[in-house]
Each structure stands twice: as C-alpha cells, then as structure tokens.
Amino acid sequence: MENHLVVKDEIHINAEPEKVWEVLVTPKYVAQWDELPEDYPSEKMTKGSQVVWENPNGGKTITTIIKAEEKKELIISLYLSNWEVKPNEGDVAYRYFLEEHDGGTLLQIEIGNFSLIKNGQMYYDAVESKKVIKDLAENL
Template sequence: MELLKFEIKINASPEKVWTVLWEDTHYRQWTSAFTQGSFYMGTLDEGSKVQFLDPENNGMFSKVVKNIPNKEMVFLHLGEIYSGIETPMDWGDATESYFLEGNDEETKLVLEINTTEEFKSFFEEKIPQAIQNVKNLAENQL
C-alpha cells in the first residue's frame, strides 16, 4: 500500500465544502472527474456500507469508518462491483479519507488515499481534477 496525499485551499466554509462533497447532486458533479455519471448508494452513517457506482452499476463498495460532519470522512474499501454484483477484494487497509479544516472564509481540504500500485497512477491523474471540481463548486455555486 502507498499513501497518496492531496490538498487544496477553498475560499468557502467547511460546511459548504462538506455539502459539495456529500450532497447527491454536487457529489455527481465533482466525481465526474473519475467517471461521468458517478454516484453513490447507501448512507454515509458510521459503520454503514456504501456503493460507489458508474451508470452501468460498476464500481466499488466500502464501509464508512468515520463521519464527523464538516470535518472528516473515512472509507475502507472492501471490494469491487461488476454489473451490480459485489466481489470482496483483499485490499488490506485501502482507505480514502477526507479532512476539512478552516473557518467561514477558507477551508483546507486534504484527501488521503491508501492504495495499491494498481490504482496509483489513476488516482494521481484524477484526484487533482476532482478536488479542483470541489473547489469550483464550493466557491461558485453555493
């Protein structure tokens, strides 16, 4: 596993950034950097399972390890989904963590991904685009 870390300063409050990250309409917009039409199914309550999907019902499923509104969200990725069928994978500590710190005017968003070599280049290419989308949405649409 390798820990990748990305951060961006956003001229908006942590509450606005959080809304962009996890409210369904905005989530679909910023995650288009990964796959057009991305969405999630399930709840983001701690301990719950959530599916991250594309329009063909392919993607991955994860457990919500931590959800502290406007501050921190952590997922543990458990497996892949093909045509809606979950396939558990032995990814070990494959986590995806979002940390927000700031005030009413500015938020630092830090995204950390603990990933396998197989996905490293994908994340290095796509995450900077995705967090730029979050910045644009938080600063211009809310």
C-alpha cells in the first residue's frame, strides 16, 4: 500500500523488560515522554485505560490501551473527535513491543497509520519518545 505514514523504530535499552514496561504504563513516567492531563490518576495504566484531552476547538483527543501484555506488548489506540474520516479502533495506534535482548530490552515502536487522517503528516513528524523512555528505564 502506498502513502502509509507509519513510524517504525527500535532502540536497545540497558534495562530488563520489567523496567521498560514500568516506564510505558506508570503515569509519572509516561508524563515525561508523552503528554498527560495534569489531573491524570497515578495508578498504572492497563487494558481499557483512557487518556482524554479537551481540545481548544471543543473536540476531544482520546487514547485507549487496547492491548497490554505485560513486559511484551502495549498498543494504544488514538482517536480525535474532529477527524473527518473515522478510522477503526487500532487503525491509528502507538505500538510498543519489548523483547529481552543481550542482557537488556529491545524496544520496537510502531506508530501510525497517519495516512488515514487529514493532516496525518503533522502527527507523524511529532513522534520522538524512544530516547526519553530509554533514559528513564535505565535510571530506574
């Protein structure tokens, strides 16, 4: 398929998968590598957890964890209420895959498909969190 705006990246983290998972699902760490509303609860995120932002234009941005296989895979679906085209849940998502590797963790990241939405290039260009996740996990 053409025009898929999907970010695929990976990084080796010198920490076990448990620590990387902690950084991916604990709000105090998530807030350091992604945006969270100030009043977001402090409990760890699990399948079904949502983050809802009220947008200045009156719409909402919602992320929902649709898969959380501890220390292995985390999938977070992205939805904006003002998108002209309404993708299916999971069509536009943040996917994190963890794999034990060389005494640490290989974190594979796949984010998109932003070609499904208007101005998708803007979201695609804004993605860059792996270094912060690495630093947090290695310093836990």
